[in-house]
Amino acid sequence: MAASESLWSTLTAPLIRQNPVTLQILGICSALAVTTSLDTALTMSISLTVVVVLAAGIISLIRRHIPNSIRLIVQIIIIASMVIVIDQGLKAWFFELSQRLSVFVSLIATNCIVLGRTESFARTNPPLPSMVDALGSGLGYGLVLTLIGACRELFGTGKLLGMQVLPLAEQGGWFTPLSLMLLAPSAFFLLGALVWTMRSIWPEQADDPDFPPHDIREDRR
Amino acid sequence: MSDLGGLFLRAMFVENMPLTYFLGLCTFLALSRRPDTAFGLGVAVILVMGVTVPLNQLIYSAVLAPGAWRWAGMPDVDLSYLSLLTFIGVVAGSVQLLEMVLDRYLPKVQAAFGAFLPLLTIHCAILGGSLFMVERRYDFTEAAVYGLGSGAGFALAVVMLGAVRARLAYADLPAGLRGLGIAFLITGMMSLGFSSFAQMAAQ
């Protein structure tokens, strides 16, 4: 059916073709800071997805009654309130994880993805498509975070989700951890490599060159 | 605490917002294609952070902190959970003010990145500065110095990146690396370089 088909494409487009992090340059901040281990990356992805879906739903419900002059601040207030509720929930039920995430859960309130989706989609569409679109963006973001988090934790400590996967040399195995993976610059390098790979496999995502080399004899004609 | 100069330098180099804490990267990467837009963004961030961090410190210590209402006989009131909403409100107000001032006195700058100013309202680095200020319990002068230092650090990093990317406009990069890809790799190298400043803080 046409409606569910377009819902499906709304959901899956942000995964690869319109990935918020690698194509639209949104939501990068927290994408890097929390990826030193896979569990924090997953928690962050889930938190952001929950916030963006709820916020998109609520804003879509009241979309017809938001005055234009205060529309941004109304959206921000709703998003920030969702974030505070999620943050309090994490502190209550997943205390250890929330300690490790520290201020980055609060910073979901400033995550460009959330405001980007509500401003561009939820404000002008009914609740169900808005929430599906939000879910897609959240999943796209989660995909990137999971990949980078898995890489950094696996190569930085040999563990995945806290379980030793690659046997450490000090414990009789063969793997010497790459400590660089646990430091800030590695996240940039990994993300750069990911973007490069994606844009090589799907060339339509690549930017056009600013000053393409061209034959100057063409100008003279 | 007694070393404001050291705090400024630490905020600017050692705890650099985009390069060490990954904050403010959206605007950092999106607006660093040319040195002049990068510079404009940098100056705006310094202004907004220099105003909002001390302002938020005042509001936090007077209204939101646990025990702030002691003078009214309510020492158990703890409104710190509202700090996120309050800080965002203060930043939003400051950005509005900045927009109006720019529109009136520097319309060319307004034309250059006016569209991105509203994004400074929910800028991770600007909000992050206020959140770190709470976590580290700075007083008013420390908050002001920290705000200016962080803003200056952001400005420095974004201008550096802008300068490099301006040169890269003429480079023949592989298609997949153009734009975002190479920006990430350069930022990674800058981050690696800035991490050597950490030696400066540990005396």
Add this chain to the structure above:
Amino acid sequence: MADLNPIALWRRFLRTPNDSRAKTLAVAFLVSAICALLVTAATVVLRPIQAENRAAEQRARLESLIAAVPGISSLIEEAGGDSLSTVVIDLDRGAAAADVTPETLEAALSDQANWTALSPTEDVAGIGNRPNYAQIYLLRSGEKVSLAILPVVGNGYNGRIQALLALGGDMRTLAGIAVTEQAETPGLGARIEEQLWQQSFAGKQLFDDTGAARFAVARGPARSDYEVDGITGATRTSNAITSMVRFWVGPKGYGPLMTAIRRGDF
């Protein structure tokens, strides 16, 4: 008629043009009020659970510290089960705080007046200022204190280091250390969280015969009773630990308290 009025009013409100001043103010007010209510409700409902989490975490840390300190289990057995007590002390006086309890400690410490600024010569650990009150744990056998567990904080290579320091009853010997928070380089400085290294603290002497602080984390293997093995490639972190321990057993840290315990005043 009266029944329809609120609904009719609401419908009329919804129909007003979005940009009218009245509607703008009303929407702004409604959104703020509802969000504030939601956030407050969530916080108030969840606060007790969070407080319990924090308390549980402290208890768990304490238990792991106690388990790691050698000989502690026999000490506890002698003292008869669980005679670990906690008290908030006033650091300057070296005595129990008059009006601060473990429950009110956090509120007391959020007041800047309850922190003492440290001059650069005093600030050996690089922490800038130190709280005037701290919650410590004491194990008694009979009247005497046989073990004191003191929270300490220092400034490491990459951020704050928080730890619990366990001192033997003579207040001159270390019984153990548990690092509860650090941000040091993984694989290098972060090794201060390793059990094996922490256990090497047991039995080390803090002061020499003249009363000068001699404890140190050595560069390389420990060469005396005052030293603990250093961590290769983590000189700055090791120095941070040394400074931290020396500060907190000194006059501006728990010095007054330790003197009081040694004298038997406690």
